[in-house]
Amino acid sequence: MRKEKFPIGIPGVNLREIEREVPVTEPPAWPINDKLKHVGKSVKRTDAILKVTGKAKYTADINLPGMLQGRMLRSPHPSAKILSIDTSAAEAFPGVKAVYVLRSNMSGAEPKGGEDNGYPEIKYAGQAIAGVAAKDGQTAEEALKLIKVEYQTMPFVVDMDEAREPGAPLVFEQQVEQEETGGGGGGAKGLEQQGNVRGPSTKSFFGGPRGDVEQGMAEADVIVEGIFRTQVQTHSALETHGIVADWKPDMLTVYASTQSTKGVRSEMASIFDLPESKVRVICEYMGGGFGAKYGAGNFGVTAVNLSKISGQPVKLMLDRKAEHLAVGNRPNSWQELKIGAKKDGTLTAIKQESYGTAGIGLGAGVGRVAQAVYECPNFLTEQYDVFTNAGPGAAFRAPGNPQGAFALEQLIDELAEKLGTDALELRDKIDNSVVRKEERRLAAKAINWSRRKKPGSDTGVIKRGIGVAQSTWPRLIDIDSTAEVRMYRDGTVEIRSGVMDIGTGTRTILSQIVAEELGLEPEQISVKIGDTLFPNGPASGGSKVSGSITPAARNAAYKAKQEILKQAAPKMEEKAADLELKDGMIVSKTSGKTMSFKDALKQMRTSQIMTSASREDDYGGFMVGTFISHGDLGSVQMAEVSVNTETGFVKVEKIVAAHSCGRPLNPMQIQSQVNGGVIQGISYALYEDRVMDKNTGHMLNANLDQYKIAFSMEIPDIEVINIEEYTARSSTDAFGIAEPANIATAAAVANAIYNAIGVRLYELPMTPDKVLKALNLV
Amino acid sequence: MKKEENKPAGKKGFSRRNFLRGTGLTAAGMVVGTKGFAGEFAPAAAPVYGPDEVPVTLSVNDGSYQTLARPDEVLVDTLRERLDLTGTKLVCGRGACSACTVMVDDKPVCSCLTLTMEVQDKKITTIEGVADGDELHPIQQAFIDEDASMCGFCTPGMIMSCKSLLDRNSNPSLDEVKKAVRGNLCRCGTYPHVFKATLKAAERMG
Numbered sequence: 001m002r003k004e005k006f007p008i009g010i011p012g013v014n015l016r017e018i019e020r021e022v023p024v025t026e027p028p029a030w031p032i033n034d035k036l037k038h039v040g041k042s043v044k045r046t047d048a049i050l051k052v053t054g055k056a057k058y059t060a061d062i063n064l065p066g067m068l069q070g071r072m073l074r075s076p077h078p079s080a081k082i083l084s085i086d087t088s089a090a091e092a093f094p095g096v097k098a099v100y101v102l103r104s105n106m107s108g109a110e111p112k113g114g115e116d117n118g119y120p121e122i123k124y125a126g127q128a129i130a131g132v133a134a135k136d137g138q139t140a141e142e143a144l145k146l147i148k149v150e151y152q153t154m155p156f157v158v159d160m161d162e163a164r165e166p167g168a169p170l171v172f173e174q175q176v177e178q179e180e181t182g183g184g185g186g187g188a189k190g191l192e193q194q195g196n197v198r199g200p201s202t203k204s205f206f207g208g209p210r211g212d213v214e215q216g217m218a219e220a221d222v223i224v225e226g227i228f229r230t231q232v233q234t235h236s237a238l239e240t241h242g243i244v245a246d247w248k249p250d251m252l253t254v255y256a257s258t259q260s261t262k263g264v265r266s267e268m269a270s271i272f273d274l275p276e277s278k279v280r281v282i283c284e285y286m287g288g289g290f291g292a293k294y295g296a297g298n299f300g301v302t303a304v305n306l307s308k309i310s311g312q313p314v315k316l317m318l319d320r321k322a323e324h325l326a327v328g329n330r331p332n333s334w335q336e337l338k339i340g341a342k343k344d345g346t347l348t349a350i351k352q353e354s355y356g357t358a359g360i361g362l363g364a365g366v367g368r369v370a371q372a373v374y375e376c377p378n379f380l381t382e383q384y385d386v387f388t389n390a391g392p393g394a395a396f397r398a399p400g401n402p403q404g405a406f407a408l409e410q411l412i413d414e415l416a417e418k419l420g421t422d423a424l425e426l427r428d429k430i431d432n433s434v435v436r437k438e439e440r441r442l443a444a445k446a447i448n449w450s451r452r453k454k455p456g457s458d459t460g461v462i463k464r465g466i467g468v469a470q471s472t473w474p475r476l477i478d479i480d481s482t483a484e485v486r487m488y489r490d491g492t493v494e495i496r497s498g499v500m501d502i503g504t505g506t507r508t509i510l511s512q513i514v515a516e517e518l519g520l521e522p523e524q525i526s527v528k529i530g531d532t533l534f535p536n537g538p539a540s541g542g543s544k545v546s547g548s549i550t551p552a553a554r555n556a557a558y559k560a561k562q563e564i565l566k567q568a569a570p571k572m573e574e575k576a577a578d579l580e581l582k583d584g585m586i587v588s589k590t591s592g593k594t595m596s597f598k599d600a601l602k603q604m605r606t607s608q609i610m611t612s613a614s615r616e617d618d619y620g621g622f623m624v625g626t627f628i629s630h631g632d633l634g635s636v637q638m639a640e641v642s643v644n645t646e647t648g649f650v651k652v653e654k655i656v657a658a659h660s661c662g663r664p665l666n667p668m669q670i671q672s673q674v675n676g677g678v679i680q681g682i683s684y685a686l687y688e689d690r691v692m693d694k695n696t697g698h699m700l701n702a703n704l705d706q707y708k709i710a711f712s713m714e715i716p717d718i719e720v721i722n723i724e725e726y727t728a729r730s731s732t733d734a735f736g737i738a739e740p741a742n743i744a745t746a747a748a749v750a751n752a753i754y755n756a757i758g759v760r761l762y763e764l765p766m767t768p769d770k771v772l773k774a775l776n777l778v
Numbered sequence: 779m780k781k782e783e784n785k786p787a788g789k790k791g792f793s794r795r796n797f798l799r800g801t802g803l804t805a806a807g808m809v810v811g812t813k814g815f816a817g818e819f820a821p822a823a824a825p826v827y828g829p830d831e832v833p834v835t836l837s838v839n840d841g842s843y844q845t846l847a848r849p850d851e852v853l854v855d856t857l858r859e860r861l862d863l864t865g866t867k868l869v870c871g872r873g874a875c876s877a878c879t880v881m882v883d884d885k886p887v888c889s890c891l892t893l894t895m896e897v898q899d900k901k902i903t904t905i906e907g908v909a910d911g912d913e914l915h916p917i918q919q920a921f922i923d924e925d926a927s928m929c930g931f932c933t934p935g936m937i938m939s940c941k942s943l944l945d946r947n948s949n950p951s952l953d954e955v956k957k958a959v960r961g962n963l964c965r966c967g968t969y970p971h972v973f974k975a976t977l978k979a980a981e982r983m984g
């Protein structure tokens with residue numbers, strides 16, 4: 001261990017120095033961004049050139065010699081037993097090379113025990129049953145129609161409220177489990193299950209209940225409460241889920257549109273009983289995931305089986321309908337929230353109860369914003385999952401948290417109003433976060449908060465309003481994050497890791513980090529990622545990529561640097577410790593002697609230097625286990641809306657989004673990420689809604705023309721404020737930003753609508769009909 | 779949400795959906811009868827294609843391609859599956875997202891709603907043909923400079939829509955840019971940067 005002085009705090013607010021012990025293998029502390037050359041600068045996205053010319057190859061674009069096209073048969077029934085399946089006609093259909101019937105369902109919650117007749121039990125319309133591989137897609141589709149399935153249909157329930165009723169058709173007869181993921185998928189183990197309701201879950205990784213809420217409520221001078229509802233939202237990434245499977249006797253190669261190459265590898269290895277060394281997963285370019293793209297999936301297992309049977313590579317991409325039905329969504333929520341406070345605003349109790357349905361999956365909670373944003377001695381949450389006959393939910397950009405913020409931040413506003421305080425003043429009082437305080441200040445200035453009027457006091461038909469909402473997201477880390485740096489004799493430098501770039505800009509930040517450490521330009525660093533042949537990287541979820549892989553990358557580059565300096569030292573007649581790398585040169589700090597980096601590489605003992613490093617523990621240790629860093633990613637968003645009180649139409653005019661992600665690595669890419677989160681938030685607030693038909697059990701809008709998403713005409717002016725916040729926890733001190741960007745938007749829009757019309761909306765999406773209803777006009 | 783221009787163009791234009799509605803899909807065979815095609819939609823003198831794949835010649839990005847296509851095949855499939863021009867993306871297959879936008883005779887169309895048979899004698903430009911060799915079109919450069927591409931899956935279609943606007947209007951307003959891409963879905967949320975990039979490109983093109 002060695003002692004290092006690090007910058008800590010927020011420049012302009014409380015920047016200071018802190019001494020921490022760091023392992024001797026790790027590089028010296030970086031100063032703040034101002035003093036760095038590439039890190040913290042808006043370096044252009046390194047792979048943009050391939051994207052703007054159409055040359056980036058996504059999974060959907062992979063074309064292997066002899067490749068077959070796969071298609072899947074999906075259940076038309078929301079609940080059924082399969083009695084028999086006859087695939088003979090499909091198999092005999094000219095051009096068909098393989099047919100495969102799934103034995104069980106691979107996604108959602110897993111029932112313990114139960115009967116197994118060799119077919120999956122059908123629990124939602126759209127559930128995968130079988131797959132066909134044929135010479136082309138059309139032939140495969142035709143062959144699907146020839147598969148004869150004998151169903152015994154059963155009662156079903158797709159509506160959450162109905163599913164909660166006693167006597168509702170049971171989605172699962174048995175106790176179910178689904179492994180909990182750091183990002184918010186799955187559910188706690190062993191919770192009670194009654195009818196279709198499972199829970200309550202009362203804990204998060206920030207701990208369980210605190211104090212005594214009843215007592216806290218009794219001590220309160222003011223109580224605010226409400227029931228809030230949010231809808232189901234589908235991820236709708238542009239590239240659908242899918243894989244290309246190439247089964248060879250010595251190696252299974254899978255091209256997958258996934259957020260975790262290593263996750264797909266380990267699942268495939270275990271399902272097909274292969275050593276992990278014989279499974280290779282590749283994801284070079286990926287057309288969006290937002291949390292839904294993990295694991296092998298029914299489609300993946302089917303594709304690999306089809307390839308195994310046919311002996312040819314098989315591409316199996318989902319169609320848009322299946323994408324809506326079967327591979328993830330943000331669960332809905334019904335949430336009762338109650339907050340007690342003293343006259344001076346001090347919170348005395350927060351009580352939360354929620355129900356949500358992730359269809360046949362678990363993970364329909366409302367997150368931990370209510371638990372974590374404001375200090376409150378008495379806190380209790382009870383979050384229940386409700387099973388329905390619908391496709392399984394999946395982690396979706398800050399799982400649970402936009403739902404939770406929608407309720408919490410509206411009630412905090414209501415509290416402020418009841419106390420006769422300004423919404424920001426109250427937050428200044430009850431929110432201890434230094435970063436959010438600064439964000440509130442900057443955002444208020446940007447949106448000109450002082451012009452905010454009393455609720456509903458704007459005159460005219462179209463009323464304007466301004467609102468605020470806040471959020472928090474933990475700094476998640478995956479210590480199984482390794483990077484390898486290579487220097488070649490021809491003067492080139494490469495970084496390799498299994499981590500992916502799903503559109504977030506991983507490639508670019510890795511090139512910045514390595515360039516900074518080696519005194520090179522980012523263009524000189526070739527970034528090779530998205531392949532399990534490289535060392536494991538983190539999954540692209542939980543906003544943990546930057547915090548996990550960039551310290552590993554810097555540390556690996558530092559090691560490579562030590563090695564090349566050691567080799568160059570005798571040639572320069574210097575001590576390695578006196579040498580540094582700067583602007584493509586090796587420079588002696590004592591004598592000023594130089595040697596070009598390229599020359600040094602030319603004279604290496606071996607043709608390449610290879611070093612690797614993994615994400616070590618945080619300096620000073622983690623806050624929780626080995627996966628949560630200290631502090632949080634605090635955010636404040638403000639919205640300005642106009643509401644037409646005759647049509648009920650809401651238009652978001654402006655969003656100011658103030659965010660922290662530790663040390664910002666690339667402001668331009670951060671801006672892109674935040675824009676994306678905000679736009680998805682607006683879309684969630686006002687438009688998106690999965691509509692299920694109670695009578696047939698089918699989704700009515702499983703396409704992109706009826707499932708309404710925000711397009712260009714709905715995009716407001718978005719101003720991104722990015723706070724530099726140093727915490728001295730790793731060699732880069734950087735964290736992610738994807739999820740925080742998405743949490744507060746809907747709540748901020750809701751508060752702005754209230755400010756405009758003076759009536760509160762308790763249900764998402766806030767469509768014109770709901771606005772008119774709130775205004776008592778329909 | 780869909781752009782006016784994105785409707786299949788031309789006098790003979792018909793959409794795949796109309797076409798399929800007209801002919802119907804038989805229960806067992808995907809083979810589409812030629813009778814319905816010729817009888818219901820095509821002008822009397824139009825050639826009769828199919829039912830199986832037939833040779834077609836397409837002029838794409840200044841190259842001439844000989845390939846096969848089924849009578850009911852849409853252009854996006856021919857480009858992607860037969861010509862390996864995978865820059866053009868298939869996302870919704872029903873004209874709701876514009877990811878598949880290509881130019882046919884310099885007009886943007888959804889290639890998922892355009893029959894390959896219909897564009898044999900037309901000039902097709904895909905994202906692969908927007909740059910002039912190694913020299914990027916100003917809109918492509920602007921997309922790089924303004925970080926207007928994230929995952930990049932919508933980018934080819936987005937660029938085609940923006941380029942088409944710039945072809946028609948060398949000095950667009952922000953509102954005109956928004957309208958030009960109003961049919962293009964970007965789930966990553968690149969819109970603000972797409973707007974900026976297009977205005978920048980217009981500026982640069984003078």
Ligand code: FES
Nearest residue numbers: 870871873876890
């Ligand atoms: S794929 Fe053609 S419009 Fe969506």
Ligand code: FES
Nearest residue numbers: 929930932964966
């Ligand atoms: S960049 Fe990902 S969908 Fe537009």
